Each structure stands twice: as C-alpha cells, then as structure tokens.
Amino acid sequence: MMNTDFDIENFVRQNVKNLKSYSSARDEFKSNDDLVFLDANENPFNNGVNRYPDPQQTRLKIQIGKIKNINPENILLGNGSDEVLDLIFRAFCEPRTDNVIILPPTYGMYKVLANINDVEYREVLLTANFQPNVDEILNIQNKFCKLLFICSPNNPTSNLFETDKIERLINNFNGLVVIDEAYLDFTDNLSWIERLKDLPNLIVTQTLSKAYGMAGIRLGICYASKEIIRILNRIKPPYNVNELTQQRALEGLSFKAETEKQINEIRHQRKNLLIKLRDITFVKEIFHSDANFLLVRVDDADQRYKQFMENGVIVRNRTNEPLCYNCLRFTIGTAQENEKLTKIAQKISQN
Numbered sequence: 001m002m003n004t005d006f007d008i009e010n011f012v013r014q015n016v017k018n019l020k021s022y023s024s025a026r027d028e029f030k031s032n033d034d035l036v037f038l039d040a041n042e043n044p045f046n047n048g049v050n051r052y053p054d055p056q057q058t059r060l061k062i063q064i065g066k067i068k069n070i071n072p073e074n075i076l077l078g079n080g081s082d083e084v085l086d087l088i089f090r091a092f093c094e095p096r097t098d099n100v101i102i103l104p105p106t107y108g109m110y111k112v113l114a115n116i117n118d119v120e121y122r123e124v125l126l127t128a129n130f131q132p133n134v135d136e137i138l139n140i141q142n143k144f145c146k147l148l149f150i151c152s153p154n155n156p157t158s159n160l161f162e163t164d165k166i167e168r169l170i171n172n173f174n175g176l177v178v179i180d181e182a183y184l185d186f187t188d189n190l191s192w193i194e195r196l197k198d199l200p201n202l203i204v205t206q207t208l209s210k211a212y213g214m215a216g217i218r219l220g221i222c223y224a225s226k227e228i229i230r231i232l233n234r235i236k237p238p239y240n241v242n243e244l245t246q247q248r249a250l251e252g253l254s255f256k257a258e259t260e261k262q263i264n265e266i267r268h269q270r271k272n273l274l275i276k277l278r279d280i281t282f283v284k285e286i287f288h289s290d291a292n293f294l295l296v297r298v299d300d301a302d303q304r305y306k307q308f309m310e311n312g313v314i315v316r317n318r319t320n321e322p323l324c325y326n327c328l329r330f331t332i333g334t335a336q337e338n339e340k341l342t343k344i345a346q347k348i349s350q351n
C-alpha cells in the first residue's frame with residue numbers, strides 16, 4: 001500500500017479489539033514427555049488422540065512455512081478455508097455497519113458468510129471476459145467497506161485475474177483484500193504471499209482441499225502480516241484443527257513428488273478433455289481454465305445436466321449464476337472418469 005501509516009488496528013471490530021482470548025491448557029504448556037499433564041481433564045490412557053491437539057499447530061506451520069518459504073508467524077490454520085474466511089469476517093466486520101465487496105460469478109461462501117455474520121455485501125459483476133471491474137469496485141467502496149474478496153483462479157469461471165488489475169485493487173482499496181488461491185497450484189503463477197511484506201492490507205488463503213488431495217481432513221491456510229495473524233488468533237476456537245487433521249496434513253505434505261505428479265496429470269487431463277469436448281455438438285464454448293475444472297457453455301444446461309445425471313455422472317450446473325447462462329462446470333477427474341464423461345456427451349448429443 002502506498003500509504004505508510006497503515007495501522008491494522010483501525011480495521012478491527014470494536015469487541016475484538018478489547019477481547020482477551022481464551023487461554024487453553026495446551027497454550028500454557030506445550031506437550032512434552034518430561035511433564036505430567038493433569039491440567040486439562042483428559043483421559044490419561046494413551047490411544048494417540050486422548051490429548052487435546054496443539055492449538056497453534058506448530059509443527060504443521062513450520063512445515064508449511066518451509067514449503068511456501070514464509071515465516072510461521074505469518075500463518076493461521078483453520079478447519080478448511082471456510083473457517084478461515086469466517087474468522088476474517090468476524091475479526092474485521094461490524095455487523096449491520098460494515099460491508100464487503102464480492103465479484104460474481106464467484107465462490108458462493110463469501111456471500112453465505114456475509115449473511116451469517118449479518119454483514120452487507122456489495123456485488124460488482126466481473127467483466128464479459130471474467131476480469132474484475134476495477135474502476136467500478138473502487139467507485140462503490142465507502143468508509144465502511146472492510147473486505148474485498150478476489151478469487152484467482154476464480155471459481156466457477158476457472159481463469160486467473162490479471163496481475164495488474166489485482167495490484168491496482170490492493171493499492172487503492174480502503175479495506176483489506178482477501179485473495180483466495182484455492183486453485184493456484186494448477187497454474188504457473190507465483191502466489192501473492194510473495195508480496196505480503198510490501199502490502200499490509202493483503203490476506204491470502206489457500207487450502208489442502210484441491211491440489212493436495214485432502215478435502216476430507218479440512219485444512220485451510222491463511223497468510224498475512226503477523227499483526228493480522230495475531231488478531232485472527234485472538235478469536236479462533238482454541239482447538240480448531242484437530243489432531244488427526246494435523247497428523248494427516250503433515251504426512252500428506254511430505255509426499256511432494258506424488259502431489260506434483262497428480263497436478264501434472266490433472267493439467268494434462270484438462271487439455272485432453274477440452275479437446276474432446278470441442279467436438280461435441282451441444283458444446284458452444286469452453287472457457288480458458290487455470291484450475292482443475294472446465295466451465296463449458298452448452299445449448300441447454302438444465303437438459304444436459306439432467307442427461308449426465310441419468311447416465312451416472314454428476315456435474316455442476318451454473319446456469320443461474322450471472323454471466324454463466326447455460327454453463328456447466330466439469331471437475332477434471334481421472335483419465336477413465338473423463339473418458340466416461342466424453343462418451344456420455346457423445347451419446348446424449350445424438351438426441
């Protein structure tokens with residue numbers, strides 16, 4: 001941000017400012033073999049999960065920090081990105097006073113979380129080529145505008161946003177900018193976490209749910225200045241990332257070569273599927289994808305969605321989203337799954 005007197009305290013909700021967070025037993029003393037723990041009313045018989053988990057997920061943050069080349073104090077972990085995003089709302093948005101900006105068509109949770117937290121959301125539609133409308137966004141912001149959600153690559157449009165547009169937004173937006181990088185691993189782009197040092201109003205989120213293949217364990221990652229992380233830490237539930245998740249995440253993150261192989265295969269399959277779908281007569285347009293799914297415009301999305309379902313393949317019908325009329329979203333599966341999708345597409349295109 002241009003302005004050097006950026007002070008995060010000016011963005012924090014009043015009740016959070018005055019908050020003293022719950023100090024759990026495991027916050028005060030870290031697990032250590034030499035100590036006897038009679039402080040947390042746990043069952044003393046060891047079964048691997050009888051103790052409360054590390055509330056700060058220290059080992060996991062160190063490992064993520066190494067992989068992403070970032071200091072653990074710039075990391076907050078949550079029960080999926082969804083929890084992380086909810087914490088951001090609760091830390092910075094005064095219900096019924098503040099507002100946030102979202103850029104439809106985009107990830108549905110931003111709107112849901114705004115509603116749950118009773119925070120007004122303002123929508124600025126993406127342009128026809130699915131890019132943020134920077135002037136319009138900067139135009140509708142007011143002093144109560146606390147958060148701007150940028151999803152890049154964007155779900156469901158599958159494209160990255162242009163770097164200079166994002167940069168202009170971060171530099172000129174009055175509030176905090178949240179960049180959701182759930183699909184970044186399917187691109188060659190650098191993460192915005194590289195820029196955290198010079199952009200104090202930036203928050204970046206990532207997840208183990210997509211490229212890392214661990215949607216089932218629920219692990220979302222938030223990167224920000226240590227001042228922002230400290231504030232989010234104040235309001236997070238003490239044991240928000242359970243022991244099994246922490247263990248499984250550590251294990252999964254160590255399979256670096258396997259993860260890379262899978263990402264490459266998904267990217268390869270994305271290209272294959274795109275070529276196959278081009279020959280389907282009911283396919284009208286396939287949008288450029290930087291993610292692990294394709295957004296495809298068809299002749300009649302409701303009808304085709306139903307036909308895929310009747311043939312045993314569930315896809316996502318996005319026809320009711322703005323700019324996505326008659327669009328279906330296909331997640332890239334295995335070679336066999338994509339083959340099945342293609343076969344069914346050929347079959348149903350005959351009637």
Ligand SMILES: *Cc1c(COP(=O)(O)O)cnc(C)c1O
Nearest residue numbers: 080081082107155182207209220
């Ligand atoms: C899938 C997805 C996520 C992941 O959410 P988790 O709660 O971490 O599983 C986050 N953001 C976007 C845009 C997504 O599509």
